[in-house]
Amino acid sequence: MLWWIASAFFAWLAFREVYYRYVPRPGYPLPNPESSIAYGVVLALVSLALAYTPIRYWLFERSLTQKARVLSENTIAHVHCNTIADTFFDRNVFAVGHAQFETGRIVLQYPWCARLMEHIRRPERPTDEQLFAMQIFAHEAMHIRGERDEAKTECQALQRFARASALFGIPDDVGKANGLNYYNNYYQSRAQHGEMSSQYYSAECAPGKALDERLPDSIWR
Numbered sequence: 001m002l003w004w005i006a007s008a009f010f011a012w013l014a015f016r017e018v019y020y021r022y023v024p025r026p027g028y029p030l031p032n033p034e035s036s037i038a039y040g041v042v043l044a045l046v047s048l049a050l051a052y053t054p055i056r057y058w059l060f061e062r063s064l065t066q067k068a069r070v071l072s073e074n075t076i077a078h079v080h081c082n083t084i085a086d087t088f089f090d091r092n093v094f095a096v097g098h099a100q101f102e103t104g105r106i107v108l109q110y111p112w113c114a115r116l117m118e119h120i121r122r123p124e125r126p127t128d129e130q131l132f133a134m135q136i137f138a139h140e141a142m143h144i145r146g147e148r149d150e151a152k153t154e155c156q157a158l159q160r161f162a163r164a165s166a167l168f169g170i171p172d173d174v175g176k177a178n179g180l181n182y183y184n185n186y187y188q189s190r191a192q193h194g195e196m197s198s199q200y201y202s203a204e205c206a207p208g209k210a211l212d213e214r215l216p217d218s219i220w221r
């Protein structure tokens with residue numbers, strides 16, 4: 001929001017600069033010949049530069065929303081990327097993401113959308129955080145699909161890791177490798193961790209076990 005306000009302010013300055021070159025200011029008989037087109041252009045460029053970040057995120061949110069609808073099989077899904085300012089007003093600020101089934105609203109906490117963008121840009125070798133970002137996105141989509149139990153939600157998301165990746169144009173083998181990396185190296189270690197972590201874990205989340213949905217595009221196939 002602050003970016004938009006700053007951008008609009010500079011756009012207004014730019015407009016004013018050019019406008020008064022041709023139109024007299026109120027109370028003046030003639031236009032101001034000292035108004036500079038070049039200065040107006042500089043102000044317009046500043047305005048565009050300030051708008052770049054919010055426009056980029058706005059487009060990314062639209063793309064995430066469309067993909068979340070496919071993944072969750074629910075057309076009410078919509079995704080919001082929290083800015084730092086948003087986090088001050090977010091009651092679930094300590095969760096990396098959250099989703100509300102009733103409204104379809106998914107919120108990814110700052111800076112997880114940026115990490116997901118990086119994952120999509122370089123999917124072959126994501127950092128840990130970039131890897132988690134894809135799983136978090138899929139996890140929240142599974143809540144909108146209707147699952148409330150955290151361990152089941154996490155397992156459903158895991159099995160759809162490659163499907164989620166493919167929605168972003170990531171090749172199937174890369175998506176599966178990333179999903180298996182998450183499953184083998186991070187998911188399994190949760191079993192030994194404390195209460196908070198283990199609520200997202202189930203020993204039944206494994207090929208052929210109770211939580212295996214036997215999806216044709218599962219990371220296990």
Ligand SMILES: [Zn+2]
Nearest residue numbers: 139143150153
């Ligand atoms: Zn959850």
